[in-house]
Amino acid sequence: MADTKRLPLADGFPVLSELGFILRAPRRTGLFAYGFMFALVALTVFLLFSPSSDSSSPLLSGMVTSSSTADTYRSQLSSFFSFFPNSSPSTATASASPPLPPSPNLSSPPSSYLSPRSENVSQPLVAKNHTPPPDLPSFPGRNHTIATTQPQAPNQTRNSSDPSTPSPPAKNDTVKAVQSVPADNGILSNYTASLLKKHSNNNKTINTNSTVTVPVTGSTQEKVKDRAESLKKCDFFDGQWVKDDSYPLYKPGSCSLIDEQFNCVLNGRPDTDYHKLRWKPKDCDLPRLNGSDMLEMLGGKRLVFVGDSLNRNMWESLVCILRSSAKDQNNVYEVNGRQQFRGEASYSFIFRDYNCTVEFFVSPFLVREWEVPDKDGLKKETLRLDLVGQSCDQYKGADIIVFNTGHWWTHDKTSKGKDYYQEGSHVYGELNVLEAFRKALTTWARWVDANINPVKSLVFFRGYSETHFSGGQWNSGGQCDHEMQPIRNDTYLRQYPPKMVVLERVMKGMRTPVTYLNITRMTDYRKDGHPSIYRKRTPTAAERRSPLMFQDCSHWCLPGVPDAWNEILYAELLVKLNQKGQQGQPQQEKRPQ
Structure with a gap:
């Protein structure tokens, strides 16, 4: 029954009870207690408000912005433990591990398509240098034309058609006017692609699979x-x-x-x-x-x-x-x-x-x-x-x-x-x-x-x-x-x-x-x-x-x-x-x- 006096109460008064106990203790014990409390408060302030490369502390960022992916969770843990000099190397390496396989839920984009960083910038659906599965067509960016009409996979969204998510082409970016397929499947070049190719500034050639690679511009198409x-x-x-x-x-x-x-x-x-x-x-x-x-x-x-x-x-x-x-x-x-x-x-x-x-x-x-x-x-x-x-x-x-x-x-x-x-x-x-x-x-x-x-x-x-x-x-x-x-x-x-x-x-x-x-x-x-x-x-x-x-x-x-x-x-x-x-x-x- 004596321990029940120290149980936490809903109105928060046990804190004052603890301070009274400390004052009644011997002087040396009281000084140790004050020092411990000061160090605890200082550490807490340091963890909460210290600056980082992301302009917000990892813990505070975690309070404000939540993430459902395991990658984000691991990156926050690694940031937290990096403040402690005795954190294990295996724990720190977790932030560099590859993302988990995409969710089988087709109603939302796979997690592997999403940017791992939590920045307030709109990102393209397909990550940079991402290669689609071989059974899906590769779609060109905006203002480009393909010579074939390819079926779109169920629930697949071509983000490049959305003006709110610009995706600037990489250096020397071109679009294949005809999709690369085996020759016996026979998707082949047409006159439009050939004429555009002739007037382009790039020196492209027709390969043995009859795929014409041309930069397509709206003015030439017109x-x-x-x-x-x-x-x-x-x-x-x-x-x-x-x-x-x-x-x-x-x-x-x-x-x-x-x-x-x-x-x-x-x-x-x-x-x-x-x-x-x-x-x-x-x-x-x-x-x-x-x-x-x-x-x-x-x-x-x-x-x-x-x-x-x-x-x-x-x-x-x-x-x-x-x-x-x-x-x-x-x-x-x-x-x-x-x-x-x-x-x-x-x-x-x-x-x-x-x-x-x-x-x-x-x-x-x-x-x-x-x-x-x-x-x-x-x-x-x-x-x-x-x-x-x-x-x-x-x-x-x-x-x-x-x-x-x-x-x-x-x-x-x-x-x-x-x-x-x-x-x-x-x-x-x-x-x-x-x-x-x-x-x-x-x-x-x-x-x-x-x-x-x-x-x-x-x-x-x-x-x-x-x-x-x-x-x-x-x-x-x-x-x-x-x-x-x-x-x-x-x-x-x-x-x-x-x-x-x-x-x-x-x-x-x-x-x-x-x-x-x-x-x-x-x-x-x-x-x-x-x-x-x-x-x-x-x-x-x-x-x-x-x-x-x-x-x-x-x-x-x-x-x-x-x-x-x-x-x-x-x-x-x-x-x-x-x-x-x-x-x-x-x-x-x-x-x-």
């Missing part, structure tokens, strides 16, 4: 967008040919990849005016085809031409333009080492420095040529209107596909249509060529709708290229060697081909968007652009005897008219790939090495 929008409103095919001394796009005779059939200069053609014409639409100026820009546009992609020898004409034109602009022409080669491009089913040029290919697949009808036994047991050629060409599976995953057909439908077998067209096991005794053409294009259209992914691939159809035979046809002495100037008067142009009317109707019924390159009218002007008699360096004996009887007034000299087709293709890609860059980049298959 220029690209405005240019694409102006071209989007332009009818590329309503225009005229104008003289331009800065043409052609490559020096005549300089491209060893041009087939002899199209290499008019090396075959002895003396005039050069046909090289100096460019196509000028009424509503805009086509951008000059810059090979370097287009190679970057095509970085990591497959551009495929499918069709007849007129598409081979266009393909060779583009290969020459691009090769002349390549960084190292030794890294441009046909995949099988071929130097001539007639007689095989397909050809593919690899631009190794850009990880892209420009390919050509021979399919003059777009449907399959066939053979059936006739009544004598011999094989008879037919055309299967219900089957697409055999090579279709090889290019259905390409990024850009340019189809054509037309000229082979004017040959005797197809134009007459007797015992030639076949569906299933049935061979038509006679079928109108326009109806056969419609059936064939319908088969092609159904295949495109069933096999081409419009999110991934761009599909073009190049229209009919006019011929200019005079006095006969290609196999009956038709000529054009005397033509040195294009047609200037529209009254001399021909009517729009009925087959192209059929084509337009078929395309209107398709689900897959197909861009129609309607080059018929622009080619009709150019009666001066054909090889005519300049189609061979070493004519045969019959050709030497009657040189004017063997002329090519269907194909085009290179450099020449197909270069303009490729400039239109270039402009179309500028517009369409810019749109895809805004909507989300198409996927791409793995490139050949």
Whole structure:
């Protein structure tokens, strides 16, 4: 019971009781007690109010600002014990230990994303030098654009879009216009990123995974967008040919990849005016085809031409333009080492420095040529209107596909249509060529709708290229060697081909968007652009005897008219790939090495 007098009371009077006890003690004991009390008070004041590097004492800071993380708790303890000279090294090291794993609670940011310091400054959500998990996209900072649309993880917030939490870029900070992914997943560069890269001050290159690293600025983006929008409103095919001394796009005779059939200069053609014409639409100026820009546009992609020898004409034109602009022409080669491009089913040029290919697949009808036994047991050629060409599976995953057909439908077998067209096991005794053409294009259209992914691939159809035979046809002495100037008067142009009317109707019924390159009218002007008699360096004996009887007034000299087709293709890609860059980049298959 005697101890109950010393128990603490709610009103605080036991303190006075203790002082009375001290006064009644011997004098030496009283002096010791006063000294002890003074030292205790001094130590308490020192701990509470001594300054620190954070402008507040650790204990007082702990009273005012609380923290729920174990790191903050440990840092406060280490600060507290650091005032005592006998604190153990293991205790002091606790403040440098790594943070605890983030909380599994997804409703709040992981603790590892938060700043460990308790400062009154807004911090970005993602800590400096923080690397996101590999399965999450890496988002650029504000005022930057990415070319792909990446899904955002649940409950994940992109802090960089919040103006209240600025995150200035580090030195040499750039944004990847296309996310780095394995090549077989196929996120690839687009024209917007390529053009921005060209105008940037940084020397960046396309790597083997087709990732373009560019600094993106708002002003350059606006220029690209405005240019694409102006071209989007332009009818590329309503225009005229104008003289331009800065043409052609490559020096005549300089491209060893041009087939002899199209290499008019090396075959002895003396005039050069046909090289100096460019196509000028009424509503805009086509951008000059810059090979370097287009190679970057095509970085990591497959551009495929499918069709007849007129598409081979266009393909060779583009290969020459691009090769002349390549960084190292030794890294441009046909995949099988071929130097001539007639007689095989397909050809593919690899631009190794850009990880892209420009390919050509021979399919003059777009449907399959066939053979059936006739009544004598011999094989008879037919055309299967219900089957697409055999090579279709090889290019259905390409990024850009340019189809054509037309000229082979004017040959005797197809134009007459007797015992030639076949569906299933049935061979038509006679079928109108326009109806056969419609059936064939319908088969092609159904295949495109069933096999081409419009999110991934761009599909073009190049229209009919006019011929200019005079006095006969290609196999009956038709000529054009005397033509040195294009047609200037529209009254001399021909009517729009009925087959192209059929084509337009078929395309209107398709689900897959197909861009129609309607080059018929622009080619009709150019009666001066054909090889005519300049189609061979070493004519045969019959050709030497009657040189004017063997002329090519269907194909085009290179450099020449197909270069303009490729400039239109270039402009179309500028517009369409810019749109895809805004909507989300198409996927791409793995490139050949």
